[in-house]
Amino acid sequence: MGGVHPEENKISTAAAIEEFPLPKTAVILMNQHLGAPATPCVAKGDKVKVGQLVGKAEAFMCANVHSPFSGTVAKIDTCKDAFGLAKPAIYINVEGDEWEESIDRTPDIVKECTLEPKEIVDKLKAMGVVGLGGATFPTHIKYSVPPDKKAEYLIINAVECEPYLTSDHRVMMEHAEEICIGVSILRKCLGVPKAYIGIENNKPEPIAVMTDMAAKFEGIVVEPLKVKYPQGAEKQLINAITGRRVPSGKLPIDVGCVVSNVGTAYAVYEAIQKNKPLIENILTVTGKKLEKQHNYHVRFGTTYNDLIAHSMGSLPETTGKVISGGPMMGKAVSNLDAPTTKGASSLLVIDEGEAVRAEESNCIRCGKCMNACPMGLEPYLFSALVKNHRIEEAGAHNILDCIECGCCFFSCPANKPLLDEIRLGKNLYRGILMAKKK
Amino acid sequence: MKLLNVSGSPHVHSDESTKKIMWRVNLALVPSLLVAIAFFGVNALLISIISVASCLLFQWLIEKFIMKVPSTIWDGSAVVTGLLLAFNVPATREMILLVIIAALVAIGIGKMSFGGLGKNPFNPALVGRVFMLISFPVQMTTWPKVGGWFPVNVDATTGATPLGMIKERLKNGENLSEIMPDMPSLCDIFMGHIGGSLGEISALAILIGAIYLLCRKIITWHIPVSFIATAFIFSGILWLCNDEQFIDPLTTILTGGIMLGACFMATDMVTSPMTKGGQLIFGFGCGLLTIIIRNWGNYPEGVSFAILLMNSVTPLLNRWFKPKRFAN
Numbered sequence: 001m002g003g004v005h006p007e008e009n010k011i012s013t014a015a016a017i018e019e020f021p022l023p024k025t026a027v028i029l030m031n032q033h034l035g036a037p038a039t040p041c042v043a044k045g046d047k048v049k050v051g052q053l054v055g056k057a058e059a060f061m062c063a064n065v066h067s068p069f070s071g072t073v074a075k076i077d078t079c080k081d082a083f084g085l086a087k088p089a090i091y092i093n094v095e096g097d098e099w100e101e102s103i104d105r106t107p108d109i110v111k112e113c114t115l116e117p118k119e120i121v122d123k124l125k126a127m128g129v130v131g132l133g134g135a136t137f138p139t140h141i142k143y144s145v146p147p148d149k150k151a152e153y154l155i156i157n158a159v160e161c162e163p164y165l166t167s168d169h170r171v172m173m174e175h176a177e178e179i180c181i182g183v184s185i186l187r188k189c190l191g192v193p194k195a196y197i198g199i200e201n202n203k204p205e206p207i208a209v210m211t212d213m214a215a216k217f218e219g220i221v222v223e224p225l226k227v228k229y230p231q232g233a234e235k236q237l238i239n240a241i242t243g244r245r246v247p248s249g250k251l252p253i254d255v256g257c258v259v260s261n262v263g264t265a266y267a268v269y270e271a272i273q274k275n276k277p278l279i280e281n282i283l284t285v286t287g288k289k290l291e292k293q294h295n296y297h298v299r300f301g302t303t304y305n306d307l308i309a310h311s312m313g314s315l316p317e318t319t320g321k322v323i324s325g326g327p328m329m330g331k332a333v334s335n336l337d338a339p340t341t342k343g344a345s346s347l348l349v350i351d352e353g354e355a356v357r358a359e360e361s362n363c364i365r366c367g368k369c370m371n372a373c374p375m376g377l378e379p380y381l382f383s384a385l386v387k388n389h390r391i392e393e394a395g396a397h398n399i400l401d402c403i404e405c406g407c408c409f410f411s412c413p414a415n416k417p418l419l420d421e422i423r424l425g426k427n428l429y430r431g432i433l434m435a436k437k438k
Numbered sequence: 439m440k441l442l443n444v445s446g447s448p449h450v451h452s453d454e455s456t457k458k459i460m461w462r463v464n465l466a467l468v469p470s471l472l473v474a475i476a477f478f479g480v481n482a483l484l485i486s487i488i489s490v491a492s493c494l495l496f497q498w499l500i501e502k503f504i505m506k507v508p509s510t511i512w513d514g515s516a517v518v519t520g521l522l523l524a525f526n527v528p529a530t531r532e533m534i535l536l537v538i539i540a541a542l543v544a545i546g547i548g549k550m551s552f553g554g555l556g557k558n559p560f561n562p563a564l565v566g567r568v569f570m571l572i573s574f575p576v577q578m579t580t581w582p583k584v585g586g587w588f589p590v591n592v593d594a595t596t597g598a599t600p601l602g603m604i605k606e607r608l609k610n611g612e613n614l615s616e617i618m619p620d621m622p623s624l625c626d627i628f629m630g631h632i633g634g635s636l637g638e639i640s641a642l643a644i645l646i647g648a649i650y651l652l653c654r655k656i657i658t659w660h661i662p663v664s665f666i667a668t669a670f671i672f673s674g675i676l677w678l679c680n681d682e683q684f685i686d687p688l689t690t691i692l693t694g695g696i697m698l699g700a701c702f703m704a705t706d707m708v709t710s711p712m713t714k715g716g717q718l719i720f721g722f723g724c725g726l727l728t729i730i731i732r733n734w735g736n737y738p739e740g741v742s743f744a745i746l747l748m749n750s751v752t753p754l755l756n757r758w759f760k761p762k763r764f765a766n
Binding site: 001002004006007163235239245246247248250319320321322323325327328329330331332333334350354355356357358361362363364365366367368370371373374375376377378380398401404406409410411412413414415417419420423 | 440442443444445446447448449450451452454455456458459510513553554555556557707708712713760761762763764765766
């Protein structure tokens with residue numbers, strides 16, 4: 001149900017993954033994941049190596065942070081992230097590229113994994129692995145299934161339904177075997193018979209590569225999926241593969257599913273088999289006006305300005321907006337001095353013409369927002385209710401089910417900023433619920 | 439330093455716009471306009487032009503001097519209202535000037551008094567038409583005689599619409615078996631070679647426009663199909679019960695305003711329900727009321743009243759018929 005077909009614009013598909021050069025200085029944010037920030041465990045003046053633990057996870061919902069660089073800790077302070085929020089951070093003067101000895105940097109592929117599920121989870125926790133699909137949910141928590149729940153399906157999200165993004169595409173083309181090993185490890189960890197890798201039909205090459213590779217592994221199935229945004233949204237993906245629907249306010253595990261991004265599967269392989277903590281990611285640098293499109297292996301802590309300087313010199317004259325993530329759900333970057341984090345999947349340069357919203361006009365009650373909504377909600381109604389401060393009514397119409405995919409705003413002929421209003425309404429309604437609990 | 443834009447997602451937009459939708463509706467009305475000009479001549483053209491021009495003018499005046507908001511006349515919606523209004527009046531010479539009053543009522547009361555496009559509960563063109571029907575009953579029920587192709591001056595004002603003629607003669611105690619031989623052939627009815635309001639005569643031209651709107655996904659099949667099917671089935675049942683008093687279902691749906699109403703007026707986005715379920719009920723209500731008014735009301739035609747009545751329950755239908763939630 002619902003969904004839209006935005007222009008795909010996957011113009012960086014052919015760009016092979018390049019190593020991004022080391023910056024001179026780097027900033028490592030302490031919360032690059034969903035949950036509480038990690039606690040810095042180095043001090044000013046300390047020498048650090050690549051892969052050394054620098055931020056320790058102390059809260060339950062937290063993930064370890066490792067240094068992606070070798071060098072000296074310049075200071076421990078706060079740093080504004082790409083969206084202008086100050087976060088605790090470790091500043092590093094990068095010196096050389098000295099790695100922790102425990103990390104296996106050889107290109108050899110390690111297939112065997114003898115670890116028990118519990119050990120796998122502990123190692124994922126130690127290595128600071130988080131979900132790379134965007135939400136940065138700590139992976140070790142996701143794979144510690146509570147005793148009263150049972151996992152039946154492992155689903156790997158390789159849909160990449162966002163326009164422009166190609167990092168998942170490239171990682172499948174170049175690291176299919178590692179991904180399949182990672183998926184096998186996760187499958188073992190959950191104790192489920194089968195893992196399904198969902199890929200949208202518009203990526204025939206990755207489908208072919210992954211299908212060939214999956215045939216060499218036990219219990220991995222590649223599922224080509226219909227092209228429709230947001231096919232890769234967690235609930236929609238679960239529905240497409242298993243036919244099950246995650247009920248309102250519930251988690252995938254409540255219907256027996258665990259979903260991880262394909263990039264996460266690759267990170268799991270590196271963490272478990274190569275002892276490599278999560279210190280880098282594949283990041284697409286793309287835009288219609290850019291001369292060259294890139295997919296980079298970028299270490300977290302490299303700033304957006306570093307990315308721009310190396311990949312294009314400077315932003316094109318006519319740039320109107322820089323987005324971290326895809327154009328449907330990504331966030332507009334307001335601070336280019338900010339470092340990249342575990343959640344960053346792309347740097348997307350949007351031209352002036354497309355960067356400005358068209359003027360808003362009256363709702364003509366065409367119902368396009370409602371028909372586009374993959375959750376079967378009524379965005380026009382939320383918009384009206386939120387404007388009139390009727391937040392509890394919006395709650396009664398399931399406003400919290402909104403997954404913020406943006407289909408409503410995308411399809412609105414009157415250019416109403418529906419999702420802005422819905423986000424506001426969701427926050428207000430959550431506030432009301434919290435107040436009621438107290 | 440150059441500043442970058444920062445705004446919430448999504449950062450791209452489909453190429454849909456209100457303007458595109460409205461101009462496409464206008465395009466869909468062109469076949470019917472051409473048929474009207476072919477059968478009613480220059481009067482039809484003049485009425486249409488004056489109706490559209492006055493709708494634009496009144497909207498512009500109201501927006502500029504009363505509401506004091508930027509003008510929206512080129513979004514195409516006033517043109518739609520103007521055309522539909524012209525389509526709903528007889529193509530007689532009197533109408534050329536009277537249509538200006540209709541336009542004032544349609545735009546002023548039907549649309550702008552509620553706040554403009556999107557806020558009106560009733561279809562503005564129908565508000566204009568019903569106002570005229572009540573205020574100028576003679577002029578609104580005096581029909582030009584259907585002549586040949588492209589008549590330059592249609593002055594005969596005696597030709598009635600098929601529905602009007604049947605109603606009149608049934609009242610005089612005649613039976614349908616006596617009346618029907620005087621009716622135009624079904625082929626003429628389908629092509630539009632019959633008396634009637636300016637834009638309602640040709641089912642064929644209306645269907646061409648409707649198919650275009652369906653392909654463009656501006657309307658869905660739900661309202662037109664349930665409207666026409668309800669009218670067909672209900673009148674069919676009546677006809678089976680008594681074929682001397684009730685018109686056969688095919689003639690029923692092809693004459694009068696059912697086709698125009700079902701395809702262009704009842705499907706008006708602003709005043710019809712949004713969910714498929716609501717739309718089916720809406721169309722059903724329109725069809726049912728039309729047949730009731732036609733057979734037991736004072737007027738020979740009931741489409742305008744039926745749609746306006748159903749417009750009034752649209753908010754309720756939107757409340758009762760919710761889209762199917764994904765997570766429930």
